[in-house]
Amino acid sequence: MRPRKSSSTYTISSGSESDPYAPSPSPPPAKRSKVTRKTANAPACVASSRPHGPEYHSTSDVITSQDALLDWFEQVRDKRRMPWRKPYDPDLSPEAKGQRAYEIWVSEVMLQQTQVSTVIAYWNRWIAKWPTIADLAKADLEEVNAMWRGLGYYRRARSLLEGAKTIMSNPKYKGRLPSDPIELEKGIPGVGKYTAGAICSTAYGTRTPLVDGNVHRLLTRLLAIHASQTGPATIKQLWKSAAEMVDALPDRPGVAGDWNQALMELGSQVCKPTAPDCGSCPLRSSCKAYAEVKRPPPQPTLACTLCEPIPTTIPSVCIFPMRKEKKTSREEHEVVCILEWRSDTDRRWLFTKRPDKGLLAGLYEPPTTPIPPDSTSTDRERLALESLSTYVQLTQSPTPRYIASVPHIFSHINMTYHVVHVLVEPPPGTTLPPTTGIWYDADTVESANVGTGVKKVWAAVYGSWGRFEAKTAPKTIRKVMMPLMPRK
Numbered sequence: 001m002r003p004r005k006s007s008s009t010y011t012i013s014s015g016s017e018s019d020p021y022a023p024s025p026s027p028p029p030a031k032r033s034k035v036t037r038k039t040a041n042a043p044a045c046v047a048s049s050r051p052h053g054p055e056y057h058s059t060s061d062v063i064t065s066q067d068a069l070l071d072w073f074e075q076v077r078d079k080r081r082m083p084w085r086k087p088y089d090p091d092l093s094p095e096a097k098g099q100r101a102y103e104i105w106v107s108e109v110m111l112q113q114t115q116v117s118t119v120i121a122y123w124n125r126w127i128a129k130w131p132t133i134a135d136l137a138k139a140d141l142e143e144v145n146a147m148w149r150g151l152g153y154y155r156r157a158r159s160l161l162e163g164a165k166t167i168m169s170n171p172k173y174k175g176r177l178p179s180d181p182i183e184l185e186k187g188i189p190g191v192g193k194y195t196a197g198a199i200c201s202t203a204y205g206t207r208t209p210l211v212d213g214n215v216h217r218l219l220t221r222l223l224a225i226h227a228s229q230t231g232p233a234t235i236k237q238l239w240k241s242a243a244e245m246v247d248a249l250p251d252r253p254g255v256a257g258d259w260n261q262a263l264m265e266l267g268s269q270v271c272k273p274t275a276p277d278c279g280s281c282p283l284r285s286s287c288k289a290y291a292e293v294k295r296p297p298p299q300p301t302l303a304c305t306l307c308e309p310i311p312t313t314i315p316s317v318c319i320f321p322m323r324k325e326k327k328t329s330r331e332e333h334e335v336v337c338i339l340e341w342r343s344d345t346d347r348r349w350l351f352t353k354r355p356d357k358g359l360l361a362g363l364y365e366p367p368t369t370p371i372p373p374d375s376t377s378t379d380r381e382r383l384a385l386e387s388l389s390t391y392v393q394l395t396q397s398p399t400p401r402y403i404a405s406v407p408h409i410f411s412h413i414n415m416t417y418h419v420v421h422v423l424v425e426p427p428p429g430t431t432l433p434p435t436t437g438i439w440y441d442a443d444t445v446e447s448a449n450v451g452t453g454v455k456k457v458w459a460a461v462y463g464s465w466g467r468f469e470a471k472t473a474p475k476t477i478r479k480v481m482m483p484l485m486p487r488k
Helices: 060-064 066-076 094-111 116-129 133-137 141-148 155-169 181-187 193-203 213-222 232-247 255-269 288-292 377-388 442-447 452-462
Strands: 009-012 023-026 330-342 347-353 368-370 401-409 413-424 438-440
Touching (some): 060 066, 060 232, 066 255, 094 116, 094 155, 094 193, 133 155, 193 255, 213 232, 213 255, 213 288, 232 255, 330 377, 330 452, 347 442, 368 377, 377 413, 401 452, 413 452, 438 442
Antiparallel strands (some): 009 023, 330 347, 330 368, 347 438
16 A cells, blocks of 8 residues: 655754654655555565564663653643543542542543543533442433533443443442453443553553554654554554553552553643654654654564555654545435424424434434435425424425525534424414424523534524524414324
């Protein structure tokens, strides 16, 4: 696999020594002649570009600098004022260490896909409401989703709730998270290898490694690994290297947790994806990517089979890690019917609850139906009315109003919501019709557990979430809605 072509190359910045390797653009190079792809069974680094051997990725240089990183971490430990980050105390009781594990667990789950500055306020509110695992286990999904509202990726909240219920329902856990990372990963829903390592090393002092996104990038630069980021061989090598570093740490309580937090902090705040601050890095003298900016790696006796070819002289440490192959998100379309019931004294909107598992689990939304991507506006209006028949029955087919098509991006889905508005104004004295969904008034709508996509859909009709006046006067029907008879 050859490196991707880029519209520009990078040269060494002429800035101060404190940031000497931030990339700066320069004109693109002349087009190269066509290169023949290497055969599948040829070693990855036999190509003339950047030859090196597998021993080049040794952790020995980093291990000699471990004290420098640990000293640096002590200076910055409290800089970002993360309430869950506390020094390890070996004298804590098992119950107190279990409480620390719970606090770290909540923080780690929240920090997936969310920045620290946003998480702090959410974490404080969460711990105030559910200070222990036992308290969380008594909650229901709707409560948890309400607390999570605004963070997105609601499956994270569900995994915390399911994990708490698992712990409290199984006596072997004694009401706390396991201190063994393998047991923790296998037994508790939603806990992966990284999260297990973070919890066990930080809360319990277990000597175990971790590799998150920041550590992944940091290690690929420290060890100059230029290989597929998601490839099994790369992942295996990084976890192996992380374990070697933990094994080499001095024998004192809590040092593995400090080391792991130091790696994450360094990757997050110094060894950033772009414009890394190499001048202030405590591991600069041990970083092979930093060294390669000045000189190529030594000639190998045995070729490395992990790395992909790159130029013999690298332009910047930012060439590590290797770029990910971008996955194509699947396209999906749904018609969303906003049904508004308006009398002289009341206004209500029909909402339904999503299943407790799957995408947007347990959240509320207007009646929503998947549709083919080539559906016409007439198809969308028809399907919108058909979706209503599951919840209410109309005495006569109304005239729906197509509003707009609203794009919304999930991590793996490019969704398009086709919004249809139906306004029903019944005769005076008509009561709100029964439904198998839920009728929300204005106050309830504002506080409802809904996803960001629903807020976008709502804004297409009313201007913004929390507003209730349509942007243009919709077509209305003045027919009484009859209750849907129970199905036998």
